[in-house]
Amino acid sequence: MLRSMRGTGRWAHLLLLLPFVGLLYPPLYARVEPRVSGVPFFIWYQFAWIAGAALVMIVAYRLIGDRGDV
Amino acid sequence: MVHGAELSVFIVLSLLVTVVGFGAGRWRRAKLDHLDEWGLGGRKFGSVITWFLLGGDLYTAYTFVAVPAAVYATGAIGLFAVPYTIIVWPIVFLVMPKLWQVSRNRGYVTASDYVKDRFDSRLLALAIALTGIVATMPYIALQIFGIEVVIEQMGVNVDIALITAFVVLALFTYVSGLRAPALIAIVKDALIGITVLILITYIPYRLGGFGAIFDRVQQVQLHQRAKPPVSYLTLPPSLHAAYASLALGSALALFLYPHAITGVLAAKGQRVIRRNAVYLIPYSFMLGLIALLGYMAIAAGTRPPKASGANGVVPALIDTMLPGPVAGFAFAAIAIGALVPASVMSIAAANLFSRNVYREFLARGATHAQEATVSKIASLVVKFGALAFILFVDKQNVINFQLAGGVLILQTLPAVILALYVPMLNRWAVLAGWAAGITTGIYWLSAEKFKATLHAFPVAGPQNRLYIALVAFLVNLGVVVVGSALAYALGARRQAGALTEADYLPATAV
Numbered sequence: 001m002l003r004s005m006r007g008t009g010r011w012a013h014l015l016l017l018l019p020f021v022g023l024l025y026p027p028l029y030a031r032v033e034p035r036v037s038g039v040p041f042f043i044w045y046q047f048a049w050i051a052g053a054a055l056v057m058i059v060a061y062r063l064i065g066d067r068g069d070v
Numbered sequence: 071m072v073h074g075a076e077l078s079v080f081i082v083l084s085l086l087v088t089v090v091g092f093g094a095g096r097w098r099r100a101k102l103d104h105l106d107e108w109g110l111g112g113r114k115f116g117s118v119i120t121w122f123l124l125g126g127d128l129y130t131a132y133t134f135v136a137v138p139a140a141v142y143a144t145g146a147i148g149l150f151a152v153p154y155t156i157i158v159w160p161i162v163f164l165v166m167p168k169l170w171q172v173s174r175n176r177g178y179v180t181a182s183d184y185v186k187d188r189f190d191s192r193l194l195a196l197a198i199a200l201t202g203i204v205a206t207m208p209y210i211a212l213q214i215f216g217i218e219v220v221i222e223q224m225g226v227n228v229d230i231a232l233i234t235a236f237v238v239l240a241l242f243t244y245v246s247g248l249r250a251p252a253l254i255a256i257v258k259d260a261l262i263g264i265t266v267l268i269l270i271t272y273i274p275y276r277l278g279g280f281g282a283i284f285d286r287v288q289q290v291q292l293h294q295r296a297k298p299p300v301s302y303l304t305l306p307p308s309l310h311a312a313y314a315s316l317a318l319g320s321a322l323a324l325f326l327y328p329h330a331i332t333g334v335l336a337a338k339g340q341r342v343i344r345r346n347a348v349y350l351i352p353y354s355f356m357l358g359l360i361a362l363l364g365y366m367a368i369a370a371g372t373r374p375p376k377a378s379g380a381n382g383v384v385p386a387l388i389d390t391m392l393p394g395p396v397a398g399f400a401f402a403a404i405a406i407g408a409l410v411p412a413s414v415m416s417i418a419a420a421n422l423f424s425r426n427v428y429r430e431f432l433a434r435g436a437t438h439a440q441e442a443t444v445s446k447i448a449s450l451v452v453k454f455g456a457l458a459f460i461l462f463v464d465k466q467n468v469i470n471f472q473l474a475g476g477v478l479i480l481q482t483l484p485a486v487i488l489a490l491y492v493p494m495l496n497r498w499a500v501l502a503g504w505a506a507g508i509t510t511g512i513y514w515l516s517a518e519k520f521k522a523t524l525h526a527f528p529v530a531g532p533q534n535r536l537y538i539a540l541v542a543f544l545v546n547l548g549v550v551v552v553g554s555a556l557a558y559a560l561g562a563r564r565q566a567g568a569l570t571e572a573d574y575l576p577a578t579a580v
Contacts, residue, residue, distance in 0.1 A: 013164065016160040016163065016164060017160075019156055019157050019160055020157055020160070020318075023153035023156060023157055023317065024153070024157070024314045024317060024318055025314065026305050026309075026310040026313050026314055027307075027310060030304050030305040030306075030307070030310060031304055032303045032304045035284075037279075037280060037281060038279065038280045038281025038282070038283070038284050038285070039280055039284065040284060040303040040304055041304070042146060042149075042303065042304040042305060043149070043303075043362075046149065046152045046153055046156075046358070047152070047355070047358050049153070049156055050152075050156055050351055050352075050354050050355045050358065053156045053157070053159060053160060053351060054348055054351045056160070057159065057160060057163055057347055057348045057351075058348055060163070061163075061344055061345070061348065
């Protein structure tokens with residue numbers, strides 16, 4: 001809406017959906033094996049998404065920039 | 071029994087925070103008799119202060135107590151706080167800069183200020199403001215509860231300690247406004263950071279490493295007598311839907327809370343908010359580590375004191391595992407961690423009252439100074455209301471009220487967030503949706519006797535329970551969409567209220 005349609009890299013917002021897909025469908029990761037140094041997959045997979053979400057936002061930030069165009 | 075070493079460290083650190091709180095009013099000094107200054111710190115907070123303020127504000131002491139307690143008592147489903155606090159940041163990244171910009175341009179202090187102009191409706195703004203106040207009160211009470219469980223563990227008279235803590239909190243908030251929690255948040259984060267580092271290395275070391283911890287949890291799982299058995303290491307299929315709906319519903323609700331919006335509006339630019347959405351994610355890592363304390367407590371065979379229930383498990387674990395002064399340090403970190411959100415919450419609720427109830431309905435044309443004074447007094451009322459709440463109402467009820475608060479606050483999403491993007495929203499449809507969401511939400515909560523946030527909805531299958539707040543929000547959304555479409559069909563066109571497109575754009579747009 002508004003000025004946003006003119007913004008380049010607007011598609012970059014779609015990147016932000018990745019953490020939702022990765023975390024809101026538990027059948028993807030609700031299992032114990034494989035463990036990493038004793039920690040069940042269920043736990044370390046979700047911890048890994050902390051870095052994943054940060055990465056996704058950093059890329060989106062680079063593409064969108066500081067403009068107020070959302 | 072009073073634990074002397076713990077207590078001395080605890081008291082010294084509490085005194086330090088008191089000094090910081092009162093001194094904060096002098097920092098970047100301004101006239102604190104204006105609501106922008108007292109209630110939003112002058113909208114001047116840069117990336118660093120915003121990081122501390124939002125982090126200290128959102129990852130509350132109660133979270134640190136309750137998340138591991140949930141893992142300890144209910145197993146893997148208690149970990150939903152991890153996905154919840156991850157996906158909240160992309161939402162903030164996307165949505166909050168826009169709310170910040172329109173608020174900056176138009177001088178809004180609360181979300182209701184925006185709703186009033188956007189829908190040209192004092193009634194809708196009042197509904198949103200009251201929802202915010204009602205949802206915040208038990209949240210403040212829970213912060214006191216967070217202090218209470220650590221004091222209980224140290225063997226001190228709980229009532230006297232709580233009242234002292236709250237008089238201090240009330241006074242420095244009154245004097246310094248939002249600057250106080252912003253500065254205390256820095257102290258708090260240092261304390262919490264050190265505490266987490268100690269807990270997450272020393273306790274696994276004592277217990278023989280994470281491998282040994284999860285092996286022992288597995289043994290507990292195999293030999294438990296609970297019916298149905300608790301699943302610790304992963305989520306059983308019957309809880310998949312519950313887990314996802316809790317994470318999504320909580321993430322959508324978090325930034326509708328007045329204290330979260332206050333933290334956002336106090337930033338000095340859109341850029342500060344976007345950057346913080348990235349920088350604040352390490353807090354989620356810390357929260358995840360803290361959640362693991364629940365597993366450590368199971369492995370260590372920790373038993374919480376009867377008075378606190380499962381919520382006392384982290385203080386009990388700290389008490390048994392760490393030497394006295396270190397435990398005192400950890401307890402102080404948790405208690406001081408409660409003061410930051412309690413202070414911001416009371417400021418946010420007070421701003422809602424002074425702006426959207428007092429000036430709008432009780433004293434039209436009140437001056438800025440009157441408005442700020444009413445806000446300061448309201449912040450006192452809110453805090454002592456919450457204190458009375460915790461002293462006189464049963465603990466379990468306080469927790470239940472807070473769960474209900476989450477259901478209520480999510481119903482403000484169409485008016486506050488959707489309104490930023492969808493010009494077609496009709497004010498009556500949004501009001502009807504709000505009412506429908508709140509009514510159905512409370513109905514389903516009452517079906518669970520207000521003791522649970524999950525409810526078995528026939529639509530999702532007999533086994534699958536879902537987060538009530540999210541389902542009530544879907545009802546709300548349905549009413550908003552159908553109602554707005556109807557209004558549009560009947561000839562009501564775009565309702566931008568008093569706002570134009572320029573109001574959403576940066577003033578210095580290049």
